[in-house]
Amino acid sequence: MPRTLQPGQRCEVWVGSALTGSRELICSTDSLLLEAPNWTPDGSALILNGAGTLWRLQLVGRSLAAIRVTGVPALNNDHVIAPGGDRLYLSAEDGHLYRAGIDGGDAERVTAADGFAHYLHGISPDGGRLAAVAIEAGDFSRPGRLVTMPADGGPFTAVDTGPGHCDGPEYSPDGAWIYLNTEAFTDRPGHAQLARVRPDGSRLECLLRSASVDWFPHLSPDGRFASYLRFPAGTLGHPENLDVEVVVVALEDWTTPLYSWAVFGGQGTLNVNSWAPGSDHFAFVTYPFD
Incomplete structure (x- = not known):
């Protein structure tokens, strides 16, 4: 079921600057729980999900309007915009991935009934x-596995990231790497760390070893910056309604944050790439109580 705001929430x-920290x-x-902004390639709007559908938030005038997508179950917060800006790829509550126009309309399923639930995070630069x-049988007691597949549909290819759950896989702007979080570098349950791997499964590298989860x-389009979400130590998964930190780093140094913001959020705050096309700003969502 789509998430809703609690009483008093x-x-x-927000839009944060990677250049100034503002x-x-x-x-x-207080009437709609929005999640997971994507910034449109033309820079004009954010695409978010809420109440099982998509929403467009225009940055000029700041109007919010539903994007009607038909032929698809309720949507979750895993969605990306195709590089050309004309199509959206979506994850739905039935565990399948769908494709639709940027302005909505009929959706087309692109995943097969292969016994897995699929959760989308990235699209290659081309x-x-x-x-x-991919999670076998949709059983969340099993670890998620990194897979890639043709955007037009077809069998997926598993990419080995070692033991433990992985999530959030996203192509680098040059397509040479997939960035993700993974439990492969720890024996502590749930202790996700940031990593990258070649799309063929070679050279799995830990980017940052930290006490946080x-x-x-998410990489900026020009490859200068990255944002990520820092959960408290001991967190299992990426739950909602926690004190978390939104962090910005320069790509060459993940150990020294350029800026960070302490916010109340978690699930929905930064699930997908939300960088502006100019690579200087990105969007995130918080869920404070009055």
């Missing part, structure tokens, strides 16, 4: 392949 959409509130609502997490690395 608000949803706030942030600006661009939307606040738009040809998707990067997703780190999720969802």
Whole structure:
């Protein structure tokens, strides 16, 4: 079921600067729980999900309007925009991936009934392949596995990331790497760390060894910066309604944050790439209580 706000809770959409560390509130609502912004390639809007559907938040005028996608079950917060900006790839609550136009309309399923639940996080720079997490039989007691597949549909290819759960796989802007979080570098349950791997499964590398539980690395389009979400030590998964940190780093140094913001959020705050096309700003969502 789609998430909803609790009594006394608000949803706030923010834009943070990777250059100055400032942030600006661009939307606040106590009636709709929005999640996981994508920034449109033309720079004009954010695409978010809420109440099982998609929403467009125009940055000029800051109007919010539903994007009607038909022929698809309720959507979750794993969605990406194709490089050309004309199509969306979506994850739905039935565990399948779908494709639709940027303005909505009929959706087309692109995953097969292969016994896995699929959760989308990345698309290659040429738009040809998707990067997703596949969970066997939709059983969340089993670890998620990194897979890639043709964007037009077809069998997936498993990419070995070692033991433990992995999540948030996203192609680098040059397509040479897939960035993700993984438990492969620890024996502590749930202790996700940031990593990258070649799309063929070679050269799995840990980017940052930390005491926190780190999720969802997102690279800016020019490859200068990355954002990610820092959960408290001992967190299992990426739950909602926690004190977390949104972190910005320079790509050559993951150990020294350029900026960080302590926020109340978690699930929905930064699940997908939300960088502006100019690579200087990115969006995230918080869920404070009054």
